[in-house]
Amino acid sequence: MTPTALPVEELAQRTEDEVREHLAAGKLVEGLQHMSPEYLSGIRRILTVSADTELISAPAYLRAAQHAPALNNLGSAVSILQDELAHAHIGYRLLGDLGVDMNRLIYEREPAAFKYPYAFDVPLDSWHELVLANALYDQAGFVLLSDVHESSTFGPWKRALAKVDKEETFHLRHGRTWVKKLAASPEEKARLQASLDWMFILTLEWFGLPDAQKRHGIQLEYGFKGMSNDELRQAWMAAVVPFIDEVGLHVPAHWDDGAGRYVIDCPFPARFDEEAKRWLLDEGEIGWDEVMTRWKARGPMNEDYVARLQKGYRGRLAA
Ligand SMILES: [Fe+2]
Ligand SMILES: [Fe+2]
Numbered sequence: 001m002t003p004t005a006l007p008v009e010e011l012a013q014r015t016e017d018e019v020r021e022h023l024a025a026g027k028l029v030e031g032l033q034h035m036s037p038e039y040l041s042g043i044r045r046i047l048t049v050s051a052d053t054e055l056i057s058a059p060a061y062l063r064a065a066q067h068a069p070a071l072n073n074l075g076s077a078v079s080i081l082q083d084e085l086a087h088a089h090i091g092y093r094l095l096g097d098l099g100v101d102m103n104r105l106i107y108e109r110e111p112a113a114f115k116y117p118y119a120f121d122v123p124l125d126s127w128h129e130l131v132l133a134n135a136l137y138d139q140a141g142f143v144l145l146s147d148v149h150e151s152s153t154f155g156p157w158k159r160a161l162a163k164v165d166k167e168e169t170f171h172l173r174h175g176r177t178w179v180k181k182l183a184a185s186p187e188e189k190a191r192l193q194a195s196l197d198w199m200f201i202l203t204l205e206w207f208g209l210p211d212a213q214k215r216h217g218i219q220l221e222y223g224f225k226g227m228s229n230d231e232l233r234q235a236w237m238a239a240v241v242p243f244i245d246e247v248g249l250h251v252p253a254h255w256d257d258g259a260g261r262y263v264i265d266c267p268f269p270a271r272f273d274e275e276a277k278r279w280l281l282d283e284g285e286i287g288w289d290e291v292m293t294r295w296k297a298r299g300p301m302n303e304d305y306v307a308r309l310q311k312g313y314r315g316r317l318a319a
Contacts, residue, residue, distance in 0.1 A: 121299025
């Protein structure tokens, strides 16, 4: 582990076999007294991804909220943002209980070391993009967290997610209500479609490598998640694609009766021009190794967003 946290070997009080036995008996893991080193490093990893994602959504949504059409709309956007900060807090607090130094993790980490999905590194530049983010990104978060809520063997997180789930439902509703409203006007609809064209494929990527290329081993075995990447991607499309069809917008995916699943109708994964926010679909399908290189380099807003979040703390240190 990084120096941000105490070594798992020192903190975890159980062996791998003991954890397996505990889980096989249908019991939840409540703290370090029930964790093995592998369990502890696994749960730290997934909690960090989750808390980082919630946290970074705040500056990302705030940027777009400035385009709110009226003051009460800005109010709704800010209340969503407040929820996201509270969700991040839940994750970081739990990490604090698991031997991680929260201040160092949040305020002293390099921007590139944050573990949220690449999609948030691409700026949201309009109200259209904010409400689409609520409809697409919050839906992705909802699919992932519902899976954790259902499958997680870590009791404190599982219980906390009951509240998070309810708030995410509000974010989704906000996104859908607005998308529906904007799609009813031809001019707004064209703007929505232009944003949807880059945002839909970017959210497809969110779920990571296809199952054929990724081994989940311990994540599934220890109940950090219940569904595989491809299953989660399918669950997300099942929620999003029919809604998009219903409001008369278009995405490159459809339900295939023969295959019994959603099928993606464009080259995927593909090359992305992050400055122009445009997919280079003419260049055809690329390998996931190239996608991971892009993710690792982080995108245009990474440093800016993290600097915003760390600003007050760094100022305090300097004072
Ligand atoms: Fe959230
Ligand atoms: Fe949300």
